[in-house]
Amino acid sequence: MTTALITGTTAGIGAAFASRLAADGHSLVLVARDEKRLRDQAADLHDRHGVEVEVLRADLSEEAGIAAVEARLEDRTHPVDLLVNNAGFGHRGRYLEVPLTDELRMLRLHCEAVLRLTSAACGTMRDRGRGGVINVASIAAFFPRGTYGASKAWVVQFTQGAAKDLASSGVRLMALCPGFVRTEFHARAGIKPDSVPSWMWLDADKLVASALKDLSRGKSLSIPDPRYKTMTGLAKLVPRAAVSAVSSRVGRNYARR
Numbered sequence: 001m002t003t004a005l006i007t008g009t010t011a012g013i014g015a016a017f018a019s020r021l022a023a024d025g026h027s028l029v030l031v032a033r034d035e036k037r038l039r040d041q042a043a044d045l046h047d048r049h050g051v052e053v054e055v056l057r058a059d060l061s062e063e064a065g066i067a068a069v070e071a072r073l074e075d076r077t078h079p080v081d082l083l084v085n086n087a088g089f090g091h092r093g094r095y096l097e098v099p100l101t102d103e104l105r106m107l108r109l110h111c112e113a114v115l116r117l118t119s120a121a122c123g124t125m126r127d128r129g130r131g132g133v134i135n136v137a138s139i140a141a142f143f144p145r146g147t148y149g150a151s152k153a154w155v156v157q158f159t160q161g162a163a164k165d166l167a168s169s170g171v172r173l174m175a176l177c178p179g180f181v182r183t184e185f186h187a188r189a190g191i192k193p194d195s196v197p198s199w200m201w202l203d204a205d206k207l208v209a210s211a212l213k214d215l216s217r218g219k220s221l222s223i224p225d226p227r228y229k230t231m232t233g234l235a236k237l238v239p240r241a242a243v244s245a246v247s248s249r250v251g252r253n254y255a256r257r
Contacts, residue, residue, distance in 0.1 A: 001052075005029040005073065005080045007060060007117070008087030010037040013136060013181060016204035017084050020212065022049040029054045029080065031069055031087070060087050060113040061105045069113075073120040079128065083121040085114045086136040090148045103147050110151035115158065122162070122171055129170040132215055135159045139179045139223070142232045152177075156221065163220035175221050176211045178202060179228045 004021045008014040009030040022028055022045040032038050035057040042053040056072060058065035073080050088110055091098040118133050125131025137159070141152035159175035166173065181202045202225055210224035223229045 001025065001027050002081035003027040003029060003079065004082040004084065005031065005069070005121075006084040006086060007031040007058075007069070007113075010034060010041055013178065013204050013207065014084070014086040015041070016208045017086065017134075018045060020205065020208045021082070022051050022053070025049070025051060026082070027052040027054075029056060029072060031056045031058050031060075033057065033059045033065075060117075061109045066113050066116055069117055070120040073117060074124060076124055076127075079124055080121060081125075081131050083117060083131075083133045084136070085117055085134070087113070088136065091146070095146050098147075106147065107151055110148075111154050111158075114155055118159075118162065118173070122166060122173070125171045126166065126169045131170070132172045133159075133174070134211060134215060135173070135175050137175045137177045139177050139228050139232065141175075141177060160220045172215055172218060174211070174215045174219055176214075177221065177223045177228070177232075178207050179225065179231075181207060 004017075004026045006014050006017050006021070006028065009018050010032045014032070018028060018030060018041065028042075028045065028051060030038050030042055030053060035055070038055040038057060042055050045051065046053045056069065058068045060066055060069065073083065089106060091102060091106065114135055118135065121131065121133055125133075135155050135158075137155040138149070138152040140149040141156045143149055156175040156177065159173050163173035179202055181204050207224050211222050214222035214224070223232055
């Protein structure tokens with residue numbers, strides 16, 4: 001039986017990954033900050049699907065949290081076969097409107113934690129000759145606005161570069177770039193869901209199904225919806241100034257999970 005470790009697992013995309021992977025028979029390691037919610041989620045998944053579920057409380061914006069998850073990923077006696085780096089948050093304010101300490105906390109979570117956890121997982125996976133990593137980025141990676149989009153652009157570039165370097169190792173890496181998904185992310189960022197057009201919303205379960213299919217096909221980038229594939233394609237064709245204007249309007253209310 002294979003084991004999947006998922007960060008930011010108690011809500012939204014992370015919870016959808018946990019449900020789907022448990023239904024498919026994977027053992028799970030669930031990582032989040034709220035231990036009670038983790039244990040409630042673990043009990044529910046175990047009862048519904050009969051899989052083994054381990055919980056690991058960790059705040060990945062802090063050194064101790066990153067180190068704890070690194071250690072679990074490096075445990076060769078209980079190896080992890082799939083890592084889903086999903087934990088993340090965003091700021092609604094524009095650049096210089098958000099305190100620098102909050103910006104640095106976000107960059108640590110989106111960049112440093114993703115780098116370190118991916119490296120810890122891939123080291124043991126490469127030695128076994130198999131494994132997979134899904135780094136959840138965002139459609140915001142393709143539109144120039146603020147540090148959130150910049151951090152997600154880093155996730156995409158890092159993941160695709162690492163996927164190329166490990167292409168012959170048996171380890172697959174993929175950056176997942178969803179658009180708007182109805183989750184707790186919006187409330188935490190102070191975003192009103194009704195400010196986003198209804199056609200832009202995605203279903204978390206369908207998104208996860210599409211992502212897992214793309215990973216099995218060996219893709220290093222997954223944009224799991226035709227609407228957003230069209231948007232990113234157009235972003236490459238229209239003038240940069242126009243892209244910046246659109247991203248500025250959308251970015252005020254943008255949310256990923």
